[in-house]
Amino acid sequence: MTTPPTPAGLPGVAQARSSAALADADIRARTDSYFNRTRQLVSHFGDCEVTYAFFIRTPVISAPGIMLAWLDNVLKARGCTYSVNLIHPEGEWVGAGEPLLHITGPFSQLADLETLLLQKLGSPCVAALRAYQMALSLPRTRFLAMDARHCAGYEMQELMAYAASVGSRAARKDGATGFVGTANDAVAPFFETTHGLGTMPHALIGYAGSTVRAAEMFHDQFPNTDLVVLVDYFGQEITDTLAVCRRFPELAAAGRLAVRLDTHGGRFMEGLNPQDSYAVVNRHAPEALRRYRSDKELRYLIGTGVSAAAIWKMRDTLDDAGFPLVRIIASSGFGVTKCACMADAKAPLDVVGTGSYIPELWNETYATADIIAYDGVRRVKVGREFLFSATRPEQTKKDSHD
Structure with missing residues (x-):
């Protein structure tokens, strides 16, 4: 038998903990009771072959790898033959x-x-x-996935990191740099890296007593x-950036020094106010x-926090002080809209650290599955007939002997 079209061989999926098979007792405890009862009824009254169609109510990029790897592991443990028709x-x-x-x-x-599976x-x-x-939106900017602290446990973190890697590979096909790593191992x-990326948190600077000393x-x-x-x-x-650059001129000249802007939304970056911010972007x-x-868009351009004005102000300061190779890394609320605003402002960003690709509206992530065929006979609840219209590439089968 050939392998089903699961992306388990792609970076990270084979090692994903959430793709590990669960014992039947664990599956029974974590699934909805009516599905457990359905399994018992079907086992008693006679089994049949069914075909499930999986869909999501909003536009998405297909990222089924962890789900399919988990399915394969479970059904392999059950000694079950099945097939996958990966439409997208x-x-x-x-x-x-x-x-x-x-x-199927x-x-x-x-x-x-x-x-x-839907989870x-x-x-x-x-x-x-x-x-x-x-x-x-920012095709020449490198992104770093920093979502772990915003996730509800490790399984969600794993799903989000996998998602960033899938979206990034798709963006690379369209000419973007995309996500180059994540914050933990x-x-x-x-x-396709072995270690998390990142250098220091704010706590280290508090411990050191000064930004230069922390550096x-x-x-x-x-x-x-x-x-x-x-x-x-x-x-x-501005003051601390220049102090660090002057303390490490060799690193600055070699392009091995970067400053990370993470100014919170309660104040403007040093040297800016509403009028100055407007002037910088203008x-x-x-x-x-x-x-x-x-x-919201105007705030991203000229407001408090890490705005386009703040990034341009920092770039101007570094260039004027003779540090053109010092890079700018920005974080703090970089989601789809903020990235688009930064692109409009041509903000000179080298790297963006973000966890804000995590969906904002969780109800948009609800996946749904419906059975559309029983022993080869097409049948689905009224209102879901549109599921019959999907194209059907050649199916690939998998059984317990592979």
Whole structure:
């Protein structure tokens, strides 16, 4: 038998913990009771072959890898033959309501898996689209996935990291750089890396007592790692940036020094106010201000926090001080809309650290499955007949002997 079209061989999926098979007792405890009862009824009254169609009500990018790897592991443990019809391969755009895939197999072996399969499908598909849109908005900017602290446990973190990697690979096909890594080791393989990326949190600067001293301590312990310094702790982004650059001129000249802007939304970056922010953006990208903007978009351009004005102000400061190779890394609320605003303002960003590709509206991530055939006879509940119209590439079978 050939292998089903699961992306389990792609970076990270084979190592994904959430793709590991669960014992039947664990599946029974975690699935909805009516699916457990359905399995019992079908086993008693006679099994049949069914075909499930999986779809999501919003546009997405197909990211079924972890789900399919988990399904394969479970059905392998059950000694069950099944087939997958992957209508939209991983990384492909899928319209709202279009079936992503069909799964065909014994009803008795699939009935109790629906809850867990849907958990592993909807959110990564939506997050993959958001990661793709962000990367495409800023095609020359590298992205770092920093979502772990915003996730509800490790399984969600794994799904989100996988989603970012899928959306990123799709964006690369369209010419973007995309996500180059993540902040911790466990999910680094999704990005074909072995370790998490990142240098220092604000707590280290508080411990050191000054931004320069924190940079010195970091460089002392990790001399071969590029130095990335947070510069907003004391509210002196410009002052502390220049102090660090002057302390490490060799690193600055070699392009091994970067400053990370993470100014919170309660204040302007040092040296800016509303009028100055407007002037900075108007000087570099006047067209970004000359069409209608929502309040949120205007804030991303010239408001408090890490705005386009703040990024341009920092770039001007570095260049004027003779540090043109010092890079700018930005974080703090970089989602789809903020990235698009930064693109409009031509903000000179080298790297964006973000966890905001996690879907904002969780109800948009709800995946749904319906059985559309019983022993080869097409049948579906009224209102879901559209699921019959999906194209059907050649199915690939899998059994317990592979």
